Amino acid sequence: MSYFQQKEPPKREDRLGACIVYGGTLRELADKTRACRCLSDGSRGFSQGSICLLLPGIAILNSIPDNVNLVHGAIGCGACSHSQNANSRTGSGMRTGTVKDAVWLSTALNETDVISGAENKLYNSILEADRLYRPKTITVIASCVPGIIGDDVDGVVERAQSRVSARIIPVHCEGFKTKIWATAYDAVYHGVARTIFDDPDLTEPLVKDDLYFQRLENKKAHTVNLFGVSSMGLADERELTRYLNALEQRTVNPFPCFAEPDSIYKLKYAGLSVCVCPTHDDYLLEHLKEEYGVPYVLRHMPIGIENTSDWIRDIAGILDKRDIAERLISRETAELNAALEKYRPLFKGKRVFISAGEFRALATANLLRDLGFDVAGIRSFHHDEFANVEYEKLLKNVGDDVIINIANVQPFEEANLLASLKPDLFLGHWNGNFTATKLGIPSHVIYNTGLAYVGYRGVFEIARRLYRQLINPAFNKNMSKHVSLPYKKDWYGKNPFTYIKSGLEASEGYDGEEGTQ
Amino acid sequence: MSDYIERPRCFCSLGGALSTLEALPETIPVMHCAVGCAGSIAWAQNGGCALQVGGHCGGLTVPSSNVGEKDVVFGGTDRLTEQMKNTLEIMDGRLYVIITGCVTEIIGDDIRAVAAEFSSKADIVAANTGGFKGNSYLGYDIVLTAIINQYVKKSAEKKKRSVNILGIVPYMDVFWRGNLKGVRRILEKIGLCVNTFFTDEDSLDGLKNSSEAELNIVLSDIYGIDTAKAYEEVHGIPYITATLPVGPTAVADLLKAVSKALNLETDVDAVIAAENEKFYRCLELFADAYNDADLQRYAVIIADVNYAVAITRFLLDDLGWIPVMTQFTDVLDDEQRERIIDKLKSPPPLNGPRVVFDTNASEAIRYINELYPKQESDKYAETLSPAMVIGSSLDRATALKMGVPHLSVSFPVSNRAILNRGYIGFEGGLTLIEDLLSAAVAAR
Numbered sequence: 015m016s017y018f019q020q021k022e023p024p025k026r027e028d029r030l031g032a033c034i035v036y037g038g039t040l041r042e043l044a045d046k047t048r049a050c051r052c053l054s055d056g057s058r059g060f061s062q063g064s065i066c067l068l069l070p071g072i073a074i075l076n077s078i079p080d081n082v083n084l085v086h087g088a089i090g091c092g093a094c095s096h097s098q099n100a101n102s103r104t105g106s107g108m109r110t111g112t113v114k115d116a117v118w119l120s121t122a123l124n125e126t127d128v129i130s131g132a133e134n135k136l137y138n139s140i141l142e143a144d145r146l147y148r149p150k151t152i153t154v155i156a157s158c159v160p161g162i163i164g165d166d167v168d169g170v171v172e173r174a175q176s177r178v179s180a181r182i183i184p185v186h187c188e189g190f191k192t193k194i195w196a197t198a199y200d201a202v203y204h205g206v207a208r209t210i211f212d213d214p215d216l217t218e219p220l221v222k223d224d225l226y227f228q229r230l231e232n233k234k235a236h237t238v239n240l241f242g243v244s245s246m247g248l249a250d251e252r253e254l255t256r257y258l259n260a261l262e263q264r265t266v267n268p269f270p271c272f273a274e275p276d277s278i279y280k281l282k283y284a285g286l287s288v289c290v291c292p293t294h295d296d297y298l299l300e301h302l303k304e305e306y307g308v309p310y311v312l313r314h315m316p317i318g319i320e321n322t323s324d325w326i327r328d329i330a331g332i333l334d335k336r337d338i339a340e341r342l343i344s345r346e347t348a349e350l351n352a353a354l355e356k357y358r359p360l361f362k363g364k365r366v367f368i369s370a371g372e373f374r375a376l377a378t379a380n381l382l383r384d385l386g387f388d389v390a391g392i393r394s395f396h397h398d399e400f401a402n403v404e405y406e407k408l409l410k411n412v413g414d415d416v417i418i419n420i421a422n423v424q425p426f427e428e429a430n431l432l433a434s435l436k437p438d439l440f441l442g443h444w445n446g447n448f449t450a451t452k453l454g455i456p457s458h459v460i461y462n463t464g465l466a467y468v469g470y471r472g473v474f475e476i477a478r479r480l481y482r483q484l485i486n487p488a489f490n491k492n493m494s495k496h497v498s499l500p501y502k503k504d505w506y507g508k509n510p511f512t513y514i515k516s517g518l519e520a521s522e523g524y525d526g527e528e529g530t531q
Numbered sequence: 532m533s534d535y536i537e538r539p540r541c542f543c544s545l546g547g548a549l550s551t552l553e554a555l556p557e558t559i560p561v562m563h564c565a566v567g568c569a570g571s572i573a574w575a576q577n578g579g580c581a582l583q584v585g586g587h588c589g590g591l592t593v594p595s596s597n598v599g600e601k602d603v604v605f606g607g608t609d610r611l612t613e614q615m616k617n618t619l620e621i622m623d624g625r626l627y628v629i630i631t632g633c634v635t636e637i638i639g640d641d642i643r644a645v646a647a648e649f650s651s652k653a654d655i656v657a658a659n660t661g662g663f664k665g666n667s668y669l670g671y672d673i674v675l676t677a678i679i680n681q682y683v684k685k686s687a688e689k690k691k692r693s694v695n696i697l698g699i700v701p702y703m704d705v706f707w708r709g710n711l712k713g714v715r716r717i718l719e720k721i722g723l724c725v726n727t728f729f730t731d732e733d734s735l736d737g738l739k740n741s742s743e744a745e746l747n748i749v750l751s752d753i754y755g756i757d758t759a760k761a762y763e764e765v766h767g768i769p770y771i772t773a774t775l776p777v778g779p780t781a782v783a784d785l786l787k788a789v790s791k792a793l794n795l796e797t798d799v800d801a802v803i804a805a806e807n808e809k810f811y812r813c814l815e816l817f818a819d820a821y822n823d824a825d826l827q828r829y830a831v832i833i834a835d836v837n838y839a840v841a842i843t844r845f846l847l848d849d850l851g852w853i854p855v856m857t858q859f860t861d862v863l864d865d866e867q868r869e870r871i872i873d874k875l876k877s878p879p880p881l882n883g884p885r886v887v888f889d890t891n892a893s894e895a896i897r898y899i900n901e902l903y904p905k906q907e908s909d910k911y912a913e914t915l916s917p918a919m920v921i922g923s924s925l926d927r928a929t930a931l932k933m934g935v936p937h938l939s940v941s942f943p944v945s946n947r948a949i950l951n952r953g954y955i956g957f958e959g960g961l962t963l964i965e966d967l968l969s970a971a972v973a974a975r
Binding site: 059060061062063064065066067068069084087088089090091092093094095096097098099100115117118119120121122123124125127128135138139142143146158159162163189190191192193195422423425426444445446448449497499500501502503505513 | 534
């Protein structure tokens, strides 16, 4: 049975054997994953707070135009929207010319709701939201509380659907159920594919003659879906669109962020789906392929010169546009390499430490190696099989002994590593640069939708920004002289992976093979 | 009122407790909750607290048990015990405070028992803050009450003229440090020793010894009152409440009330007169431009209790603007509402603003339209112009619809960077005038 026939998607621990606990060298990791395809999912005896799938889930849904994002949970679930709203505002402003705040609502479950259930509250909220905002879609995103008290969210949605004009999309993001927040992408895709994938009424032609099919085929040959999740902002989207246009793809459907809900069904009529980050999208790409015959490319992330070229080549291969691709690649790389000359001398031999989502971290490491940095260590937020291709490149580029730490952030391990490795530069995720900052290491955010990262232009922009950080790191240096991290002094002398408990088995639901699809 | 809350302008009680602890010196919060709670709160601070995130042990540094499905089935106390043991090994603090999220609260983990296990090794407090209990203002009260009961020194001898300040909730009030320093400055002028807990000039000892205070001053009509009651019950400290003292009138009222409560012999009137003199000597430089540019404004205020009351009163009493509508975005009960409505009255013909209690701030424009019904003549219509919207950064949309300037003061404040600024006191009043008039003349 297809996953999409079930109410909720499986968690990634079960579907992919994804894990969040590892510490060791690159070589050890590669050997382990080769032997058993996945790491056993250990745990930590000490842990720090992190994010759950609710946050990236909300981030995507808050960007959808004309959507009301109804968070079904306690009043604080959804508070992350206050920072994500910056992306919704600038994103809508740049795309439509009108700056709009995201519309998110909360059912704000209280003690009474916890005892007596909150299905009626959810039902009424859907009806009221539909009346007041008249949205195209209402996404009902469920957090921990309804999951524990047993609210039948799908039942309520079904009951309410006939009473409202918006289409309702249930999205399950109960944070205690999975530690792999990448499950969020599956959860959003699951909800979307189950509810708003149908063609609008009256679009079917009366006669499906040869001409109709010819037109359809022709259109498909020039239409591509660009899966970006929150991996990129508009600058990156435009850069990749430029390449796709060069490969004679006239229509590029960016999805899911800022995707017009009434047009999402069109994903089915593309000739190809491509993705920015291979970690994100396999769940829906596979569904589009199986159900609607849309093939996909999922292998490289277009961060770095080589990766970008490979990304373009893979796509061109399927589209049979290899010659165009090679011309594009040689022209772009020549221009880029000339522009990078200014920065390379300063970068040469500087040691860099990288922390981010797995694929982005690895691809960025390869890019920085290419720019002349030495890679001192890498931290990935989780590990799954999609990244193995990138580890192979790393083994070739940076050698066996680079420290790899897989952790759902866990800054205490990072602090220990940074204190002993003393890198010259640190790249970390949103809310993940403070450790390096307080240690006085020049730092730069590895992901921010307002900045450019991908493609050839991304390489240049990253180089420019790193150059700027390196020539005046006074903010971090000064701060480190006067503030300290909250760890005891003797922690820094210990093995950074002291609190990793090994010997645990992989998730019980995972049998080493992807589940029945 | 709707069944939902639009864009809640707060975190949950866990978030409020965590933010409060993050603002305390030498304190390590220990979260007993699902994996994403810390991140959700950190992201909310990142976007809503004028760029301020974390603290000494905040953001994603906070120890958290990250309970999962297994713990929901079998209970999470074993995980918490392990986490607590290792937290004491690795995290450097003087006070450790266990706080719970929804999941562990619903499954009923006994966190007091876990705290007791380690009580010989460190000062440990446990507080039940599960997010469904309420909003972040409540979380402030819950966690401080737990600290008062479990950590603050018992049966301390009272220190003359020593007071604690309550009701300014760190992060929810993005100006909390500046405001607390402001209130300290002004109360020191009448010879008090002022304990503010959360500023860079405070230490944890201030909190530990807060039972020595003679009086608690709650600078809010709603928040912090439960904490004051706990002090009264456990440590025998009486309390008074006052509006957030922004500007000359509110500060004078506060000084008089405090002086009366403490039976001070200081000549408070003389202090007030001297401070007023300085305030207006500074302000007199605006006497020309304020009038030349006709900078008096109608005002729409959309804010939490502390700011809605304080800003409205400041505009009525000190700056001489015309507040036409004040919307409270907190959830308040009938008794609280009545108490607050009384605070915003003004004798005719000025009158007070229309007071609205609605958590859904996008409705503001509807309430305003009700005040200005369509008129027969366009030419001689009474309109809401010139005006300004003072609220959160989310109220920019309302200001845009009205075509008027806007200033963010109440959570969320996403479009300002605040570290040390405050609106409390005489100096704070000047700062607020600077900010209001800067917004009014931004296009000049």
